Amino acid sequence: MARPLLYSAWVAASIALVPFFARREIAKLRTAGVSVERAQEKLGYPTAERSRGGPLIWFHGASVGESLSVLALIRRMGEILPRAQFLMTSVTATSAKLVGNRLPSRTIHQFAPLDAPGATKRFLRHWRPDAALFVESELWPQLLRRTHEGGARMALINARLSKGSVSQWKKFPSVSKYMLDVFDIILTQNTAMAGTMKDLGAPSDRIRPGVNLKSMSDPLPVDTSTLTTMRDALANRPVWVASSTHPGEEETVLEAHKALLKTQPDLRLILAPRHPERGTQVADLIDRSGLTHSQRSTGGAPGPQVYLADTLGELGTWYALTDIVFLGGSLRPIGGHNPFEVAQAGAFALSGTHVTNFAETFDEMQVAGAARLVADTADLTTQIGNLLSNDQDRAMACKAAKAYSASKEDQLDQIAQQLITALELSP
Template sequence: MAPAPLTLTYQLYRLLTALGAPIAKRTARKRFEARNGPAERFDERSGHASLPRPSGRLIWMHAVSVGEFLSILDLVQDITATGVQVLVTTTTSSAADLAAQRLSHGVLHQFSPLDTPQATRRFLDHWHPDLAVFVESEIWPNQIVMAHARGIPLALINARLSASSLKQWQKKPDTARSLLIRFDAIMTQTDGTRTALQSLGVLPDQLAVTGDMKAAAAAQPVDHAAAQTLESNLSGRPLWVASSSHDGEEADISAAHRIVTAKSPDALLILAPRHPERGDAVEALLRAEGWTVARRSKAQPITGQTQIYLADTLGETGLWYSLAPIVFIAGSFTTVGGHNPYEPAHFDCAVLHGPHYANFELAYTEMHAANACQEVQDGRALGQTVSDLFGSAQLAVLQTNAKTFVTGAKNARGAVVQKLIGLIK
């Protein structure tokens, strides 16, 4: 069946992104530089490749940021084991840094092209992938339409659709259908997302429910030598972690630690910002509030006087989770929408989170049903909860239930690999 015709809305989008390409490039450069992206690689955002295309079959997988990138790591390994090569693109420099650390030898990485006709054309001209795979909620109209026009199969995996996103698409149903119908396969996290996509005109035979791929991802790596060193420095002190914090959340986390230390004066907080390049700003805030801070990126040791350890590095999340019995997953005191609760669950951590978790609604809903996590409304509630959990029977219950939950999480990763390989022409 021929795809739905492109709408006037899309044609206008294409025209505006073509005319506005210089502005989009300048804006992207400012953001790139602000997040310490490697200057010599910025042209990748304009579709100029910095690596040659390898011979043979190539799958392009676009994962945007850290969370999406981590969710596909095991999938990438499964695909390359079949003999097909993979190009991973990300938008953020933090995801690119992780790609350099975690991608296996031979897997390629580039910064993703801007969704302008010019950048997309250059990108596709160079890489001409045999399959384009988008992750979660990434709907880039020019990339979708231009790849489809070249006969490149398209897949959307681990798809999710929030209520707000669905409402926006429902305002332009013809445009939504004209884009989504161009996917050869859409694999969703939930039945609800599948139903929502069908309401937008996606055909049943395009859709499959495969669960949340983040649930089946392996535990984060741990530097065991570093863990032993840190444990010796901790000397049995009460410890908790606040992970993936965003601007505006550190003040609440600081307030929480104030409550914790009022009851347990020797308690230590490991604070890991989502974006390590914010380390200077976070340190300044904490010191202004009177805390004694040691900073990971500056190799400052934890001493008996250290009250907060600022873990402003990448790729060490597993290390922090391996040390702490209690983890607060940030991004949930703001409308960011929360972050991955499966990762600390692998390490027998009691998982706490704030009221905003739309990005992981399925995970948190199921974990709540299994008494495997606990919600806190604000910094005061967080501090009181952490303080109450130290040494309590409830701490052991949350730890055990979180581990049991993530161990039993089901995901059809093998079916996803088989489907993707089958789409290559």
């Protein structure tokens, strides 16, 4: 396929701009506590050796959610391919930390190289992937084309593009076709996205409507020591969790909690904002609401009315403490957060109505009786109040959540086998 002029222009521009982007990206990692050596991975310099054993299968996901969504898939493919080695790349320090703590066996994490000739060449020359799987919408032109030209079989998995991204790609049809042609298989999150990929120039015979991989991710880790300590501190009080909340949502959660305390005075709320660095800001909101609180980051225990869980990587432990979880990022048009993680913990998921990132998952879970959408403060208060006051209904809701979680196991097997076949990987 002929190289579009715009692609050539991007290559030239990246050569000129790489010093600026390199300084910026490395500075961000260093500020987040990443070592100088590991930050240099952004320039394609490896900090680990490639195994000389079986095939190397490379997964790339830019964000925390994208990276975590494929860990279960890596683990399942590793079971089927016992000689395979896996490389996981991501972009941010947060994703590196969370993924690094949960890597499956025979898996290495590195930061993805910048999309510039030198960095991508160094990266690919060292790692020489036999297969490369890109997650969701992380489509860097040079990284894709150079991987393809190196002979790796390639997949786009969990494919999803926002309306804005689709509009941009449609302005440059030759470039989108040139990019999407590298993939031997494209697994989309739903049928509508499969049609979108075809419209953007992807070969129709390589597109497969799939499911959202985040709906079959690994269970969140639970720290059993912390869990025991928290249960002792809660002393059998009822508790609900509001997780991954964003600015403008904590007010709604706190108002609902104040209303619930009128009939459930022993009720405790564990509030876990999406970005823990907002802890001081959220603590001020709690103080202004008139509720008492303690704060995880300062060593507090969950005795007061609100426990501010402003730490990273502990959601699994908080979910294990409750039957009811409200997921933020959904009362405003943010797109929602992963309800499957709640179901895996055996809890019932409540969410606002803005759940475009997980629309299919919420639809399935609502039908299964494992989740429910709420419109506002009054609705949230009513739904939680009903669940707290009816033990039988709450138990049935949690049972439905566990059943939904179990139903996804077979689908993960099917996706793993589909990819192994399309990428010509053999046990």
